[in-house]
Amino acid sequence: MAARDPKQFSHSMAPLPARSSSRDVLEALTHMIEVDGLGIGDRLPPEVDIARQLGIGRAKVREALTAWQNMGIVTRNKKAGTRLATEVVSNAIHLPVTVKLEAESLLRTHAVRRPLEIETVRLATRNITPQSSRIIMGRVGELIAIHGAGQDWRAADYHFHEALQEACGNPLFGQLIQQIQHGFNEVYEAPFGKPHLGEASIPLHLPLAEAVVAGDENMAVEVMERILDMVEAEIRESMQSMMEGRND
Secondary structure, three states, rough: OOOOOHHOOOOOOOOOOOOOOOOOOOOOHHHHHHHHHOOOOOOOOOOHHHHHHHOHHHHHHHHHHHHHHHOOEEEEEOOEEEEEOOOOOOOOOOHHHHHHHHHHHHHHHHHHHHHHHHHHHHHHOOOOHHHHHOOOOOOHHHHHHHHOOOOOOHHHHHHHHHHHHHHOHHHHHHHHHHHHHHHOOOOOOHHOOOOOOOHHHHHHHHHHHHHHHHOOOOHHHHHHHHHHHHHHHHHHHHHHHHHOOOOO
């Protein structure tokens, strides 16, 4: 079947709140695609038209479409515009596009962070000082206590890893990790609707801290790899749960 021109479609999209995320934009586009019955090869409206209908900035639309392009959901070029490269569905039978996007983005982010986190821990054990030891143990103690009390532990976790990054002696590692995480958080505040993704690995942070301050490089790297493995497994399990319609 020949691809259809975007003028043939209604492109009915309700305006979004001013502070909407890229995920909100993709959900609106998914709804529009389903309502208008767009298929592979069909062209989406221009960025400027999407932005106007949604009442948001063009940059946010471009960011969302770039994410789809990176996943192979759309193709984009100046002459042909933005066209669908795969079927877009959001019903319970198929994996929702936004869930797939979250999973792919999380796994890519995690893959980039892994070597940085491991090297940070490795260098921290080599460059540990009495002062950095006190800071690391103090912050891991706060993290464990806050988590044990059932309180929001994310800030404490951030500060603990920040202490490791400072102890490694190379500020570039911390800057790269924070930039990567910030870029992901710009799109997803709570992946899969889970604000505490990665919580299962919190108990391992204490043996990680102990290995670092003891200068035990092999043990520190081993524990860090276990933490990273647990987080990756949780990402994949969350995606599978969404595919099966579960809400674990």
